[in-house]
Amino acid sequence: MFETLKEILVSKLKVTPEQVTPEATREDVELDSLAVVELSLLLEKELGMNISDDELLELDTIGEMAELMEQRSTKV
Amino acid sequence: MARAEIAVSGLGLVTPGGVGVGQSWEAALAGRPAAALDPALKGGIVRLSCRVPEFDAEELLGARRALRLDPFVQFALVAAREAVADAGLDPATWDGARVGVVLGCADGGPGTVETQHRVLLHEGPTRVSPLVLPMQLPNMLAGQAAIEFGATGPNLVVATACASGATAIGTARDLLLLDRCDIVLAGGSEAMITPLVMAGFARMGALSRREDDPATASRPFDADRDGFVAGEGAGVVVLERAADARARGARVRALIAGYGSAADAHHMTSPHPGGRGVEAAIRTAIEDAGAHPRDVQHVNAHGTSTPLNDLAEAQTLRRVLPGTPLVSSTKGVTGHLLGAAGAVEAAFGVLSIENGVVPPTAGLRTLDPRLEIEVPTTVTSARIDLVLSNSFGFGGQNAVLAIARP
Numbered sequence: 200m201f202e203t204l205k206e207i208l209v210s211k212l213k214v215t216p217e218q219v220t221p222e223a224t225r226e227d228v229e230l231d232s233l234a235v236v237e238l239s240l241l242l243e244k245e246l247g248m249n250i251s252d253d254e255l256l257e258l259d260t261i262g263e264m265a266e267l268m269e270q271r272s273t274k275v
Numbered sequence: 276m277a278r279a280e281i282a283v284s285g286l287g288l289v290t291p292g293g294v295g296v297g298q299s300w301e302a303a304l305a306g307r308p309a310a311a312l313d314p315a316l317k318g319g320i321v322r323l324s325c326r327v328p329e330f331d332a333e334e335l336l337g338a339r340r341a342l343r344l345d346p347f348v349q350f351a352l353v354a355a356r357e358a359v360a361d362a363g364l365d366p367a368t369w370d371g372a373r374v375g376v377v378l379g380c381a382d383g384g385p386g387t388v389e390t391q392h393r394v395l396l397h398e399g400p401t402r403v404s405p406l407v408l409p410m411q412l413p414n415m416l417a418g419q420a421a422i423e424f425g426a427t428g429p430n431l432v433v434a435t436a437c438a439s440g441a442t443a444i445g446t447a448r449d450l451l452l453l454d455r456c457d458i459v460l461a462g463g464s465e466a467m468i469t470p471l472v473m474a475g476f477a478r479m480g481a482l483s484r485r486e487d488d489p490a491t492a493s494r495p496f497d498a499d500r501d502g503f504v505a506g507e508g509a510g511v512v513v514l515e516r517a518a519d520a521r522a523r524g525a526r527v528r529a530l531i532a533g534y535g536s537a538a539d540a541h542h543m544t545s546p547h548p549g550g551r552g553v554e555a556a557i558r559t560a561i562e563d564a565g566a567h568p569r570d571v572q573h574v575n576a577h578g579t580s581t582p583l584n585d586l587a588e589a590q591t592l593r594r595v596l597p598g599t600p601l602v603s604s605t606k607g608v609t610g611h612l613l614g615a616a617g618a619v620e621a622a623f624g625v626l627s628i629e630n631g632v633v634p635p636t637a638g639l640r641t642l643d644p645r646l647e648i649e650v651p652t653t654v655t656s657a658r659i660d661l662v663l664s665n666s667f668g669f670g671g672q673n674a675v676l677a678i679a680r681p
Binding site for chain 2: 212236237240243
């Protein structure tokens with residue numbers, strides 16, 4: 200799921216690929232609150248995954264975001 | 276105490292002539308019209324436009340930054356960077372609190388609005404981008420420049436339609452005269468060649484319909500002119516008090532010696548037939564410069580190529596300026612850059628003084644016999660000490676800059 204998230208961050212939000220690591224924080228990849236809303240929208244649009252921007256904002260790292268995505272996709 | 280002289284110490288341009296002052300000025304002097312059939316306007320009433328060629332926003336601004344900026348902001352930032360570098364200024368070391376930004380645009384980011392409106396209609400409100408407002412709001416022009424350059428002084432965007440770029444430079448000059456700051460990035464930017472905007476202009480009857488011959492569609496002052504061709508781009512100048520510029524060893528390229536602003540108070544789109552507001556703005560700018568109307572040697576006209584504007588403007592110039600100045604409309608090359616036009620044309624005015632040349636009016640074949648003004652159709656050499664740059668907006672808002680040799 201990390202690779203899926205990375206693909207979205209890189210291709211859709213134009214984050215530099217080298218910056219996207221599991222340990223990277225939102226600040227490291229320059230995801231401000233607006234970009235997190237965009238990411239939430241992209242997860243829904245591209246993957247049919249409902250994760251709100253508020254939920255994403257509670258997480259510290261890209262790796263944790265990928266984990267939440269994993270949980271959501273296995274629940275379905 | 277004498278009033279301070281206000282210097283232009285840097286120029287930056289992004290125009291349909293090219294990215295950068297060099298390419299833009301070269302296109303203007305060559306009289307090379309930029310108008311072409313625009314694939315993005317397929318299905319529109321009028322499909323002619325003047326686009327900025329080879330503008331790679333990702334390359335110039337970085338992919339992440341470009342993604343979050345409407346083109347009207349992208350153009351301005353690229354032009355402003357050029358102007359700042361040209362002025363020999365380094366934003367890393369300047370006192371940002373003394374650096375202001377005054378930019379103008381007619382419409383903000385209508386392309387972003389139209390795209391997101393389609394999303395709203397077809398996918399619903401939860402799919403609308405959170406960036407729709409921060410990307411399209413007109414004030415972001417100056418806000419983003421503040422971020423880019425660490426300019427934390429006075430920061431505003433002015434809107435006087437197609438006079439916005441000139442109004443911004445005049446307003447920036449006022450800020451410097453009032454000592455509100457020491458440096459101002461001033462100018463205008465526009466990116467409103469969108470299906471809705473172009474439909475609106477076409478429905479007003481403002482656009483040239485000469486799709487069969489794009490190169491002569493924009494033909495200011497021609498007897499057969501039939502409207503303007505919409506352009507896009509940005510012009511930014513660095514202004515500072517001339518004494519400050521000289522003290523830091525910078526080049527004073529020209530002076531913004533006078534500024535006139537006046538309203539027609541007549542009609543929402545048609546110019547006052549007697550040129551009331553235009554005349555008042557011209558006279559005010561000349562007086563503000565401490566000059567006499569006969570001193571004006573060159574006018575970079577508003578000259579949109581619409582039947583009404585060019586007639587009213589030329590008749591006013593004829594009446595007010597007895598010195599028979601050389602009149603050019605560079606819109607024959609660039610098309611009408613709307614809220615950016617005044618700034619781009621002020622930059623051309625500076626270049627005319629520096630280079631001792633007046634650009635041709637491209638597209639002009641036969642001067643409208645009612646217009647008793649002198650309009651060169653080839654590059655003309657002349658010593659120019661005082662230029663007027665005219666800009667008039669829908670709503671009857673007129674802004675005139677008097678640009679002088681330092």
